[in-house]
Amino acid sequence: MSLTDKAIEHIRELILSGQLPPGSRLPSEPGLAAQLGISRNLMREAVKSLVMARVLEIRRGAGTYVTSLEPGVLLEGLGSAVELLQGDTLLEMIEARRLFEPVATGLAATRISADALEVVAGHLAAMRAAHDDVELLNRHDAAFHRAVVAATGNETLASLMDGIAGRTVRARVWRGMIDGNAAQGTLNEHQAIYDALAAGDAALAQATALMHVNTTETWLRRHLADVAAAVPDVLDDRGDDAEPLADEDPVLS
Template identity: 65%
Template sequence: MALTDEAIAKIRSMIQRGELPPGSRLPPEPQLAAQMGLSRSGVREAVKALQLARVLVVRRGDGTYVTSLAPHLLLEGVGLAVELLQDDTLLEVMEVRRMLEPVATGTAALRMSDEDLDVLSRILDDMRDAADDHEKLIRFDTAFHRTVIAATGNETLTSLMDGLSSRTVRARVWRGLIESNSAHHTIDEHHAIYLALRARDQLLAQATALIHVNTSESWLRAVLAERPAAAQRGQGRVSR
């Protein structure tokens, strides 16, 4: 194991054991290196790596601290990683969304406040007004789903879905560009979800959310399946 990896593992272990709880200050670098039996350079690189992972934060002139370790910090990298996935693996992201989002929407039906429902109602109005502007529609679409997921009160789930949505937003853009009537379909599906949430009907909310995700996933499968065929047709025309 490289010295940096060993230092990372030891610092993580100290956090897991409660020796370095959230918000606590790490010992000075020389002391920490001696405590772990490692070189200062290895500890320094480990701190940099854990800082990028939002586990540690360096405050100039003050020291290095353990962050709050809140889900929105630790799962921040999910969105960055998902953005690097190739188009064929985007289907896997959609499958994960299909597994999580309907159940989360059903849970939200039981936990959503009247204020949250009012927010969704306003977002739906914005979506209707933006039906001819796909970029705005996508932004409101994303806000709608985030409001629903956040209503579950599960910060880990909210952070995870935020990361997954960073990539699925592109699928919504493609859908809007390719399907001429996609905006109206999207609004209708969101309206059905809203009505189920307003009725506090857990099963109906779950079902309407599943229909919405399935629609997006089915469209994406069709588009990705069409690309190789289109490429082959293009090559055939060139060869002639």
């Protein structure tokens, strides 16, 4: 373990032990550095790493503080990491979503309030009104599922699901569905999820969500396979010295 890693671990231990509770101010950088017997530069690197991890936050003119440590804060960076997944690891993320989202939707059916159901209905209506506007469809699609999971009242689950939903992947799927004239079927799947929530039927809500996520996974697997098959042919036609094509990446849009 490097000295910087030891400094990170020390600060984490102070937080876990309750000596630095959420919202508390970190001791001075020189003091912490002297306590650990390391340079201020190494301590600064440790603090910077914990800021990136959303464990600490720097308030200009006030010092460094422990964040709220709530799930929405600590898991905030998960979505950005998911957006960079490619190929098989991207499919693993979709599999993870298939494991979590149906169960979360079933749980939401048993807990959703009338107000929360109205929010879900609003996003469903907005999706239907958007027709072939991929950006708008994507925005309300994400909000639809976020509202469903939020209805569970489980903030950790909501933050986790928001992170693994994959904004870029969702946008590509909508574009593919529209181009393939399959968008209406996907909208109908959202309607089925809403109907199950409105009925308070947990088993049906879980089943409809599973069908919906499976549609996404099936499309993505087919899409990645088509791209993988097409790229060698493109490279053969262009020659070995040609510049790479932006569209050769199966994930970036």
